Amino acid sequence: MKAVTCTATKLEVVERPAPALEKGHLLLNVLRCGICGSDLHARHHADEMADAAAAAGYDGAMRLEQEVVLGHEFVGEVADHGPGTRKSIRAGTPVVAMPVVRTRGAAHPVGLSVAAPGAYAEQVVVQESLTMPVPNGLRPELAALTEPMAVAWHAVRRGQVKKGQVAVVIGCGPIGLGVISMLKASGVRTVIASDFSAGRRALAEACGADVVVDPATESPYASLKDHGYYTKVSTLLELAIDSMAKLRRLPLPWWHVFRAAEALGAMPDGPVVFECVGVPGVIDEIIAAAPLVTRVIVVGVCMAPDQIRPSIAINKEIDLRFVIGYTPKEFRDSLHMLAEGKVDGAPLITGSVGLAGVENAFNALGDPEKHAKIMIDPRSDATQP
């Protein structure tokens, strides 16, 4: 079968033997595979990524000099069942799978380890237990968004955004766009999106952002004061005095006064900010510019060490929640939200290529005005996205 390998930054279409199936494996004929920002990053910085994964207890991530097949955002048709499988999903059924596979006794991430080749290929091996049929005749290119949309859905869930709370999305790459879509799908009324690129801002609007901001001319946090969020510690000091004075005038027992003080929000909610950029300095910028009690969901993967000012974060009671991946249920939710039309992934997809066009697609993704998500169709001959 044909596959695109990445070896020391070089992308190449090669002929590879058909994959051997181990216990619990399924073989898929790939229908589509999305190109992820992690793939672009891994091409050049695999070693730093592998070091970070090793620090968190996974030793098998791809290294720059290894010959690896990338691709973890895929949809395919079941082509073969390995030994010890339940065969409940018949050959020919279109499926998606969480990109994790056990091979030679250890679990590896598909498309980010030499041990588990990915879906920049005509065929890919997946784990039967993590495979799910695509429902409702969902188009393959939309089904292939299950994985990145699951990342976004996990981030939104970790953000615990209330419907009336304002969400701010910093960076409108594919993950930022996915976060916007998922926030709107979960009923959040006001989503502010920020990106330097006009093209990306247009996509953010297409994904449902209520306000789009060019951070070169306007702060994405400027309007938060109008939404009632506190921007000054001094306001909280005033609030403590005044709310307690008011409550003590009520004919309530002592104890109830304090219950009421808490219920009235002596410690109010802040907005939820999604950091979807992942370059050094962005977290500290958010800490410095955001209102009090802001919850920051760090989705963008900053590989370099980064500097923050804890004293400002403390004075503002900032939360930083770092997120990665998703649970099996979130992956399943993402698939079904796409299949039921609760989220529309179509605006994200800006191009498509065959295996021979992968290198051109990687280059095209360097320009945020033109592209967000490019799909690989292994049956296509297209070389330009």
Added chain:
Amino acid sequence: MKAVTCTATKLEVVERPAPALEKGHLLLNVLRCGICGSDLHARHHADEMADAAAAAGYDGAMRLEQEVVLGHEFVGEVADHGPGTRKSIRAGTPVVAMPVVRTRGAAHPVGLSVAAPGAYAEQVVVQESLTMPVPNGLRPELAALTEPMAVAWHAVRRGQVKKGQVAVVIGCGPIGLGVISMLKASGVRTVIASDFSAGRRALAEACGADVVVDPATESPYASLKDHGYYTKVSTLLELAIDSMAKLRRLPLPWWHVFRAAEALGAMPDGPVVFECVGVPGVIDEIIAAAPLVTRVIVVGVCMAPDQIRPSIAINKEIDLRFVIGYTPKEFRDSLHMLAEGKVDGAPLITGSVGLAGVENAFNALGDPEKHAKIMIDPRSDATQP
């Protein structure tokens, strides 16, 4: 009245005029005032602290060259009622108060601003609406712990520690000891405490820590694996495959399989770590050494810029929650937990001085083997803690 002023790091007992009361003020005769780590820090680094407060929207914090009366952890007897007060608390009643006061139209933190002199003095001005009678005849030195214990209680509440979840307290100064006490008071079964000082470790045990660790010889995180916490991303990958395979063997509809997967903890809880040190590098050390999905409550105030590695925090799904202060209800809870004996503050108090002994007390607090919390009793002549 006598007061201790701090001017350009110099502490001095001076005679000051009796404070003037504005609308809503009470005057207290100070019974006790605790010396806080912030006071020690403010003596030398007030300007950095004021800059951090200004960045979070409070401009009135003390500056190094100003003549300031420190002291925000106090108990006193009501001596006088200002204009426009309700006078529901009679003269002579022992009270504590949240250290926030409005003067000349703006709210200021008592004892950390030149506008609101603190309780290193015979008398202090407080806001009636934030004042609470001391119940149950609680001894003054314990009532004076209401404020630092409220800081600890707020941190514990922001930690949302479940009773079966393991809590780790890094640094056993007064706030770390308060956090340990509050964790045990709220029923958390296993509290691990870590400090380089043998004296502080003994106090941690007295406050209820179940395990004490000298980080020079043993990692405070070493035993967490035995408590079932995951330390390796690879374990989570294995878990996803195996838990889904098991669930799919059950006679359940598709949908329930995923519900069950989530309920079974595909994304498990981690431990909760309280950072009560506040020097550069500690947050990154915790990120590097803690298990997956650890929630870090940053209570220690690190004034310098600090470096973290977001890529490791992301791979581990770390939460960093920065905390400061407390709500009025948390302050009230703290007072009542002390008064009802639900927390015992006595182990924290290691000494007492009069106003003339404040400088000696500051010096003595430099040695963690000897002292944790020193109380100032303005009626005492003691000069050595």
